[in-house]
Amino acid sequence: MSERLEVIRRIVRAIGEPDPPPGLRERTLARAAAGWARPAPDPWRRVWGSGPLRLAWAVAVAVLAVANVAVRTTLKPGVRVAARPTLAPAARGGGELQAIVALPRIRAEYLGTDGGPPAPAPKAPGPRKHHGSEDKS
Amino acid sequence: MEAVAPPMADAPGLAPAASAAGAWSEPSRWLELFRELAAGRQDVLADLYDLASRRLYGVAYWRTGSRDLAADVVQEVFVRVAERRERLCSVRDPRWWLLSVTHRLAVDAVRRASRREAEPIEDHGELAAEPVDHGAALDARRVWALVARLSAKQREVVYLHDAAGLSHAEVGRCLGIPAFTAASRYRLAISALRELLGSKR
Secondary structure (H helix, E strand, C coil), X not given: CHHXXXXXXXXXXXXXXXXXXXXXXXXXXXXXXXXXXXXXXXXXXXXXXXXXXXXXXXXXXXXXXXXXXXXXXXXXXXXXXXXXXXXXXXXXXXXXXXXXXXXXXXXXXXXCCCCCCCCCCCCCCCCCCCHHHCCCC | CCCCCCCCCCCCCCCCCHHHHHHHCCHHHHHHHHHHHHCCCCCHHXXXXXXXXXXXXXXXXXXXXXXXXXXXXXXXXXXXXXXXXXXXXXXXXXXXXXXXXXXXXXXXXXXXXXXXXXCCHHHCHHHCCCCCXXXXXXXHHHHHHHHCCCCHHHHHHHHHHHHXXXXXXXXXXXXXXXXXXXXXXXXXXXXXXXXXXHHHC
């Protein structure tokens, strides 16, 4: 098997570099001379000449236009979008989430530096309710 | 597209190009040519063609599988050289720059041709698969038929490694892929050739 592979490799090497067809030299040099005489293409023209880049540009413009129209039609003029209060749901939920977030005070009767009312005593953790394990008897 | 007979082993010009290979391994000569082109010497294009055309044509031919497309690619490469001559002095290694440009243009040429004709490259007469005999008479035509069954990527890697004599790292550099990928692609190509040989036995 390896001998056969070696034969293939040798033949591939032998046929590896086919001669360019006759006349290619003249044609190539003539075209290159024409290219030499032309001014170098500027980058924008090259971008415009490239199919994929042109397509990407067209897609980007289309997406921007669609997004612009969508934003204009969904928003009424003069209406300001208020920042969504992210902590409000947590405050409304009270209880469990607030207990997690709020740090327990070590001294319940300590007045803060601003002289405000003493903070309420931390709630003693009550027995946990497990929703799925209620006694149904 | 013109169907061209595949090259035969005994045809003139098909022996390994020792002189071209020698010139290929002299980077200073290439740099000098590129500098002269950047300085505006148009006559140097002919020297560059004599030095590079064979290998560039080989890359294009092995990639496209068509003499016509390969000839177009070589012409396009030299048009690029002429148009971008002012920037050639910033090219670090002209050999890899030329091979990379050739590779990219060959890929584009195959894509355009397949879009135009919707014809797989293996259907071209010059690369049509034929029954393979592994005897001593396994000639270049039959190897070509075998090679034609490889994918264009594999053909290119086999050419660059076995025919052009580049290392896997150099092949990767030329094709813009990691050396490991080039080596893996080459290994797959060789095992595909081996399978093709086995299935034709």
